[in-house]
Amino acid sequence: MTAYVIRRLLWMIPILLGVSIICFGLLLRAPGDPVSAIVASSRTSGSTLTQQDRDTLREQYGLNNPVYVQYFDWVSLVARGNFGDSTRSNQPVWDVIKSRLPNTVKLAGVSLILTLAIALPLGIISAVRQYSKLDYFLTFFNFVGISIPQFWLGLMLVYIFAVELGWFPSTGMQGAYIADGAWPLVKDRFLHYVLPVTSITLVGIAGYTRFQRASMLEVIRQDYVRTARAKGLSERVVIFKHAWRNALIPIITLMGYVFVILVEGSVVVENIFSWPGMGQLAVISLNQRDYPVIMAIVLLSALLILIGTLVSDIVYAIVDPRIRYD
Amino acid sequence: MTDERVGRLIEEATKLRWNRRQILKRAAVLGLTAPALGAVLAACGGDDDEEATDATDPTSTTAAPGGSTEAAGGQATPAETEDDEASPTTGSGTTPSGSGGIINMNTTSGDSGIGNPILTSALGWIEYYVFNRLMIYDDTGTLQPELAEEWTYSDDNLELTITLREAMWHDGEAFTADDVIFTFDTIQDENTDTTQRSKLQIGGEFVTWEKVDERTILVTTPEPFAPFLFGLQDLEIIPEHLLAQSADINTDPFNQAPIGTGPYKLGEWQSDQFMRFEPFEDYWGGRPANDGFTVFFHADTEVGSAALDSGDIDLMFAPPELQPRYEDNPDVTLYNYVYFTPITLAFNFNHPILQDQTVREAIRMAIDKVSLTETVTKGRGIVANNQYADTGPLDRYNDYDGVPAPEFNVEQANSMLDEAGYTMGDDNIRVSPDGDPLSFNIITYSGFEEYVNDQVILQEMLAEIGIELTPQVVDYSTLESMWADPNDDPANRALELEEYPHPYEFDPDVYNELHSDNLPPTGQNYMWVTDDEIDRLIDVGRTTTDPDERVEVYKELDRRRNEIVTVVPLYNAVDGWVVSSRLQGVADTPYFRRYVLYGLKDCWKEA
DSSP, rough: HEEEEEEEHHHHHHHHHHHHHHHHHHHHSSSOOOOHHHHHHHHHTTOOHHHHHHHHHHHTTTTTSSHHHHHHHHHHHTTTTTOOBOTTTOSBHHHHHHHHHHHHHHHHHHHHHHHHHHHHHHHHHHHTTTTTTHHHHHHHHHHHHSSSOOOHHHHHIIIEEEISOOOOOOOOOOOOOOOSSHHHHHHHHHHHHHHHHHHHHHHHHHHHHHHHHHHHHHHHTTTTHHHHHHHHHHHHIIIIIIIIIHHHHHHHHHHTTHHHHHHHHHHHHHHHOOOHHHHHHHHHHHHOHHHHHHHHHHHHHHHHHHHHHHHHHHHHHHHHHHHHOO | HHHHHHHHHHHHHHHHHHOHHHHHHHHHHHHHHHHHHHHHHHHHTTSSSSSHHHHHHHTTSBBBSSSOOBBBOOOOSSOOOHHHOTTTOOOSSOOOSSSOOOEEEESSSSOOOOTTTTTTTHHHHHHHHHBBBBBBOOSSSSESSEEEEEEEEOOSSSSEEEEOOOOOOTTOOOOOOHHHHHHHHHHHTTTSSOOOOGGGEEETTTTTEEEEEEEEEEEEESSOOOTTTHHHHOOOOOOHHTTTTTTOOOTTTGGGGGGOSSSSSEEEEETTTEEEEEEEETTOOOOOOOOOOOOESSSSHHHHHHHHHHHSSSSEEEOGGGGHHHHOTTTEEEEEOOOOOOOOEEEOOTTTTTTTTHHHHHHHHTOOHHHHHHHHHHTTTTESSHHHHHHEGGGGOOOOTTTTTOOHHHHHHHHHHHHTOOEETTTTTTTTSSOOOOOEEEEEEEEOHHHHHHHHHHHHHTTTTEEEEEEEEHHHHHHHHHHHOOTTTTGGGGGEEEOOOOSSHHHHHOOHEEEEEEEETTOOOOOOOOOOOOOOOHHHHHHOHHHHHHHHHHHHHHHHHHHHTTTEEEEEEEEEEEEETTHHHHHSSOOHHHEEEEETGGEEEOO
């Protein structure tokens, strides 16, 4: 097992290099660059950048160098643990990410916990009471949930609960003016979390419930479940001790990707609710052609996917003794 | 024809007691020029908008709180309204009470994280409200003093003497001439990440500056240069006492906690969420009428629209597609203004067929601008025939008498092309005398549905004279990189639908994009216009410092551009700001775009 893990870890190096080369190449092939994004914004603000201004900026950002030089400059920086400076804000890329990461982890974390806490029991109930009215209702709800585009759901929540009813703020993760004391602060944060969390959770519940139902149905038809029932165990013990633990295995493997969800966030929801997280950062950086930030986000995503897959495989082997990697 | 429309409009406006904005809208639909519009406004007494008069009248029942502006002096309006309490975003806790309220607004330009106004990508709201410039163009296009009390040119127009006012930085230090010198020196420093250098340069060389005394600066230019003041008014002054010792101004903590001399102090800045501004009590221009304002960062105008509808913000920019939603909404007022330069159909003068003026004239004659404007802008746009936007800040440089609206005559356009030897082919596409089809691509940049619709309509209109257009939409960055590409093939962008040439917002100079000194790849005259007379007029316009003489020079340029058809001005896009009726003291200015940056300090929020 140890050798297997070390082998997998070593494989990550060429994979990450490959990802970075492809991403870097695609970015530089894409039209425009950070300077043209600055030109566009300067033009609409009523000023213009002279050719001299543009040339100076391109020189400063190293954009006049050949692509391979730009790539090696970037790799040598990253190898020293430095992702460079954002062309949009002049700040170190890592500082930009550090200021966003906690916001995404909070939003995605709360949403994920809620999703699992609701979806797993619903999936079990749906499977145990297959073809009951409740099962049909949950199936219907799940299909609706899976079918609704998240941006539409987000906008509807804003329209109904922020615009029409005025119960929650339409955007942001905190108010600009909060009274002193703990309670107003808690209330403010809670109100800001409700709509984005609901938007992520509703869609998440639909997917996870279907997944849990399917794996549970597969398990409760197994011989060992029939045996458990035959030897007179209570239904509760049969379901939770014998069936559910095995039905959780596929769910656990999915958890490997939780890292990615937690760190990368939801591009759609973060943009609709102006949530200052990683998803929003990705969109802004792409629009502004902020190469250093985009590269850092892509590399981080790739790394997390690799680690997530590895963790899944390891956990899979732990929870299912039949699996061996040696 | 025009007289008939003017007469009809006067009759309608008088009968229905229209206000200025309604008249402007209707005039836009009819395609009236600015002089004709002026006649209508004069005839209807519509120069004064009744609503605006009420709002700005110092003697009206609700006066501005704060006590420092001219309109102030009346009773205070409490900041905490019922709406504020109901709104989780505006909250209620530490909101200052008993005065002008907190104004909430949004921006969709994103948070660059840079609050030092001389650095690249600095945030506009900080530039305008936390800092001051030496002088600034107001919303009427008039240069107003800020940190410069007055400025005078020497007789030979080579020396500019600037007298500074007494002002204070937000940390209590006095503003002096050293701050101005330090700002200019920092901009000149090649280690500074700034795009402001060209504003202190003439012909690529820096002008010189020196401190005469604590309150006087002398700027010397190698030649008279009229647009210099535009550049100067675009530079905010930064504090020498806080930044002179900085190891690296590009990464100094000041950039996230700026200290200026402007009407507001930066209270709180939550990255990518909001910026909160607080009034500066010791502001040289008097304390703002409100108790501050908050700018929320929103992803787009739809998000902002939801925030406006729910009362979380009080005003926002409204692009044309959003405006119908707010036109008849009693809770808000829509303030319209034209973008300062018209939407144009620009010709690539490097294209072998489009070099022929007859082709350009025929194209101009085949475009029904009134119909195009009406259809595409849904009655909001104003037909453009001149070089700068009608009713915009550069309006006075247009020669409305010398540049009449072109005749729309498809038959004559066809005859012109026939006579010039462009024969109609079997496929209804003309062929040049050299055997090349009159088939062009028309390129525009993405983000504006209006532009895409323009392309389609122009495609149909020009098909009537045997010219085939192929619409193409690329993002702005792509277009910008095509302009600068030394191998750019004119066939790839024979016609461009955009705003060309793009002047400065308050200065008519178009040297960068229209003078033959600036052909690509080293310059930005990317439509390759080369005309000696245009070059001459641009040169004269740049060296004429007398404002009235300068107007005449640019009117001549307008005529020359019209004569050789550098572009076909199509229409002036009408942008707008939606403002909640809770805001008081909002002036009905012809140019709200600048008012938001310049005049918001005089507004307050209704109790």
